[in-house]
Amino acid sequence: MRNTAYEDRGTGAPLLLVHGHPFNRTMWHPQTEHLAAAGHRVIVPDLRGYGDTPPAGDHTTLDVFAHDLAALLDRLGVARCAVGGLSMGAQIALEFYRLFPERVTALVLAAGSPRADSAPARRVRRTTADRLLREGMTAYADETLPKMVCRDTLQTRPDVNRHVLAMMDTTDPAGAAAALRGRAERPDYLTLLPRITVPTLIVVGRHDEFTPVAEAELMHRHIPGSRLEIIESAGHLPNLEQESAFNAALAGFLTEHSPLARSGGSPG
Template sequence: MRNTAFEDRGTGAPLLLVHGHPFNRTLWQPQTEHFAAAGHRVIVPDLRGYGDTPPAGDHTTLDVFARDLAALLDRLGVEHCTVGGLSMGAQIALEFYRLFPDRVTALVLAAGSARADTEPARRLRRTTADRLLREGMTAYADETLPKMVCRDTLQTRPDVNRHVLAMMDTTDPAGAAAALRGRAERPDYLPLLPRITVPTLIVVGRHDAYTPVAEAELMHRHLPDSRLAVIEAAGHLPNLEQESAFNAALGDFLAATTLARSGGSPG
């Protein structure tokens, strides 16, 4: 997609971060600022239909998102990078690896699940898509916030709550509906996991209501070169709810993968 909106900050090893539904690239604001200052080139796009990138069609599957990202990297002259995503973004990261394995130096899968939807889950995504087109995003955002973040965040982080609500409430319903319909058809990525040859960081909030710790542990068991970070006092959005802990886990992982590629040792 030629008109993908994005932010490109910093210099160094490129790190592509993919937001989830129904958010935009500001989901990664704490990581964009931190890792750009720490010597990384951080690329954060708005997926089609989200943020400042317009929707295109009424049905957007994960491979479409992945090809949009590849096209953006081509525009930016980035041949290889670490690819990270959260929730739907984690599934897009897996799809990106499936399509373009030679372009991925490492993976970051946050608040994700590798399994395909069950039939009831597929029906719910489609009925939710229809609802968003009828009603808009506001009621959906209000209902969803307590599931997106944990109780501690709701009670102690009004800044995070406002940010999450603003992202959801300003999402284009047409883009969100198209993604929900496409995501309902996503494949089962479990068979892919043992074939992933790059280092992978799996991150999950201790109180994630959508993709619980058991889902992260399942991916960890199937991924041959993976590490698992469980972020305490966080729900589905650990990168916002506990940004320091998330950044520490991601920073350690990026340092280790850089060291491994250089052939060094911890000393």
């Protein structure tokens, strides 16, 4: 997609961060600021139908998102990079690796599940897509917030709650509905996991209701050499709810597995 909106901050080995549903690239603001200041190049796009990128069609499958991201990297002259995502973004990261393994130097899978939807789950996604087109995002956002973040966040982090609600409430219903329909048809990635050969960080909030710790542990068991980080006092959005802990885990992983670190070199 030629008109993908994005932010490109910092220098160094590039990292592409893919937001979840129904959010936008500002979801990664704490990581963009921290990692760019620490010497990383961070590329954060708005997926089609989210943020400042317009929707296109009424049905967006994960491979379409992955091809959009590949086209953006081509525009930026980035041949290879680390790819990270949260929730739907983690599934898109897996799809990107499936399609373009030669372009991925490392994976970061946060609050994700590798499983395909069950038949009931597919029906719920399609019903929700119809509802969003009919009613808009506001009621959905209000209902979903208590599941997106943990109880501690709801009670003590009004800044995070406002940010999450604003992202959900301002998402284009057409884009969100198209993505829900596409996710209902996503493949099962369990058979892909053992074939992942790049360094992989798996992150999950201790109190995640959508993708519980068990899903992260499943990925950890199946991806050779992967690292699992469980973020305490966090739900489905650990990068916002506990940004310091998330940033530390991510920055440490990237530093350890940067091309320079793997080559044993030193700054020039």
